[in-house]
Amino acid sequence: MLIVDAHLDLAMNAMEWNRDLRLPVAEINARERTRGLTDKPDRGNAVVSLPELRRGGIGLVVATQIARFVTPDNPLPGWHSPEQAWAQTQAQRHWYLAMVEAGEIVMITDRAALDTHVALWTDALARGADTGALPVGCILSLEGADSMVTPEWLERAWGHGLRACGPAHYGPGRYAHGTNASADLGSAGGELLAEMDRLGMILDATHLCDAAFWAALDLFSGPVWASHNNCRALVDHNRQFSDDMIRALVARNAVIGGALDAWMMVPGWIRGKSTPEGTGCRLAVLIDHLDHICQLAGNADHIGIGSDLDGGYGREQCPADVTTIADLTRVEDLLAARGYPPADIAKVMHGNWLRFLRDAWPRERPGGNPRFDGLQAC
Numbered sequence: 001m002l003i004v005d006a007h008l009d010l011a012m013n014a015m016e017w018n019r020d021l022r023l024p025v026a027e028i029n030a031r032e033r034t035r036g037l038t039d040k041p042d043r044g045n046a047v048v049s050l051p052e053l054r055r056g057g058i059g060l061v062v063a064t065q066i067a068r069f070v071t072p073d074n075p076l077p078g079w080h081s082p083e084q085a086w087a088q089t090q091a092q093r094h095w096y097l098a099m100v101e102a103g104e105i106v107m108i109t110d111r112a113a114l115d116t117h118v119a120l121w122t123d124a125l126a127r128g129a130d131t132g133a134l135p136v137g138c139i140l141s142l143e144g145a146d147s148m149v150t151p152e153w154l155e156r157a158w159g160h161g162l163r164a165c166g167p168a169h170y171g172p173g174r175y176a177h178g179t180n181a182s183a184d185l186g187s188a189g190g191e192l193l194a195e196m197d198r199l200g201m202i203l204d205a206t207h208l209c210d211a212a213f214w215a216a217l218d219l220f221s222g223p224v225w226a227s228h229n230n231c232r233a234l235v236d237h238n239r240q241f242s243d244d245m246i247r248a249l250v251a252r253n254a255v256i257g258g259a260l261d262a263w264m265m266v267p268g269w270i271r272g273k274s275t276p277e278g279t280g281c282r283l284a285v286l287i288d289h290l291d292h293i294c295q296l297a298g299n300a301d302h303i304g305i306g307s308d309l310d311g312g313y314g315r316e317q318c319p320a321d322v323t324t325i326a327d328l329t330r331v332e333d334l335l336a337a338r339g340y341p342p343a344d345i346a347k348v349m350h351g352n353w354l355r356f357l358r359d360a361w362p363r364e365r366p367g368g369n370p371r372f373d374g375l376q377a378c
Contacts, residue, residue, distance in 0.1 A: 001346065002121050003058040003328055004353040006257040006306035007206075007228035008048060010063045010138070011092030013310055017046075022104060025049045025324045041272075045314025048325045050104055053136050056326030059121035060108070060137040060350070062164065062227055062306070063096065065089040069146035069174055076171045078146070085147035093160060096138060106135040109161050111361040118354060139357075141204060141227065144169030144178070151175075151188070151195040158199045165196055166204035166227070168212060176216070178207040179239045185215040193220045202360055205229075205249065206306075209238065217248055223360035224252045228259040228306035230289045235267050243296055250297045253359070255352045257306020258286045262317045265289065276320035283319045283327070287334050290348065300344035304352045305331065 013019045017040060019028050025046055033044040053061065067088035068078030079085040099105045108114050117137040124131050141164035148154055154165070167189060168178030175192045177183040185193075189212065196203060197220060205213060205226045217224070226249060232240035241249070241256070249256060262281040263269035269279060276282070290303045309318060309325050321327065335345045 001057060001329075001332060002060070002118065002125055002350045003056060003331075004060045004304065004350040005053075005058050005325070005328065006062040006225070006255075006304055006353055007141075007259070007308045007311070008061045008063055009066060009143070009308070009311045010048070010061070011095045012064065012066055013046070013048065014095045015088075015092055019046060019049075021049045022051070022099075022102070023049060024051050040312075042310070042312070042314030042316060045316050046310055047315055047318065047322060048310040050099075050136060051132070052324040052326045054131045054134060056324075056329050057121075057125055057131065058136070058325065058328060059125075059131070059134065060114075060117065060353075061139070062141045063105075063138040064141050064143045065092045065147075065162070066143040066169065067092075067147045068144055068169055068171075071172075074171060082146060082149045082174065086149055086153070089142065089147045093140070096140070103135060105138045107161050108137045108139050109163060111358055114354070114357055114361070118350075139163050141165065141202075143204075144173060144207070145175045145192055146173055148175070148192065151191045154192070154195045154199060154201065158201065162201070164202035164204050164225070164227070165192075166206050166208070167192055167216065168207045168209065170207070176212040177209045178212075179209070182209045182211055182238075184211045185219070189215070190219055196220065197222050200360075200362075205254070207239070210242075210245075213245060214248075217252065223356070224249065224254045225356060226254060226256040226306075228257045228308040228311075230259055230264045231292045233292060234289055235264055237264075239264060246293055246296050250293075250302050253302075253356075255302055255304050255356045256293055257304045257353075258290050259306055259308045260286060260318050260322065261308055261311065261313060262319065265319070275316070276318065281319050282321045283330055284334055285319065286331065287338055290335075291338060300340065300347050301352060303348055304350075305348070 028046045029044045037043040067085035069085045070078035140162045145167045167176035170179045172181045175189045203224045206229050232242045265285045266279045266281045
């Protein structure tokens with residue numbers, strides 16, 4: 001079955017972790033272990049690569065650009081000016097373009113391209129054909145909007161293929177505050193959302209602090225999803241959605257992608273001390289979060305996968321039964337074991353994300369449809 005993963009930091013891994021994602025995961029990890037790299041806590045523990053995506057039938061992903069701006073008093077890692085952050089996202093974009101040139105991926109920017117790509121993959125999977133040579137479809141999303149020097153820069157990014165944007169990430173942001181921070185949207189955040197509305201860009205509600213979340217839903221009239229978010233009722237932290245937030249997203253016809261970062265899955269995780277085995281973090285826990293959303297919604301129309309695997313962590317902080325991202329295929333059986341019928345399982349694995357995208361991408365945009373500049377540099 002085709003799998004859609006709505007959140008993967010592919011370019012971050014390629015450009016900041018210096019991983020050649022065309023290689024098998026085992027080779028990426030072997031190189032890092034052989035060199036004794038310790039600059040990142042997840043060195044030698046990668047689970048994501050392009051061959052593993054193909055092996056798991058994960059033919060379509062939402063792939064990120066990410067670069068944070070930090071003020072002098074912000075202890076988080078990041079860039080010292082919005083212009084530097086923009087330049088970092090453009091380096092990431094050019095990695096995606098290089099992978100397009102190499103035939104490894106294809107950029108998906110509209111409904112026609114989406115339908116063509118999905119047909120290619122579903123046909124190959126139905127025939128049991130080898131998917132090892134198929135390109136992985138990538139939809140560009142910006143995680144944290146700090147790199148937009150002004151809201152007007154969004155149109156330039158749209159022309160480069162950006163189709164979704166999460167205004168916040170961790171900490172205070174230029175347009176919205178995110179995880180572990182708190183503030184209402186200011187005028188800049190409102191301007192950003194207005195420009196996203198005009199362009200037809202998808203709002204990713206992931207990481208928005210509570211105040212910014214509610215303000216954004218009030219101000220933004222376009223399509224909303226949450227690419228990678230779990231449930232506060234199961235793991236009590238501001239990074240997760242409360243039941244009221246989930247209900248509000250359901251009312252907006254959003255889809256919420258269940259994430260596989262262990263600290264978001266199981267309560268009481270202590271960074272650097274807890275282990276997936278010691279906390280009982282397994283893929284089945286993901287089903288707990290997805291099922292909680294289903295119970296609130298009264299159906300299975302608002303859940304999907306947004307794994308966030310290799311999103312700054314690796315095997316040391318993901319489900320114990322995940323060796324590579326190809327293990328997402330096991331979600332199908334786990335859902336069946338919980339009593340989910342085949343039609344609902346298909347919704348979770350790909351159907352809900354595809355329905356959302358087809359609804360979000362009409363054939364004509366009343367506000368104008370800036371063209372995708374393809375391989376142009378700027």
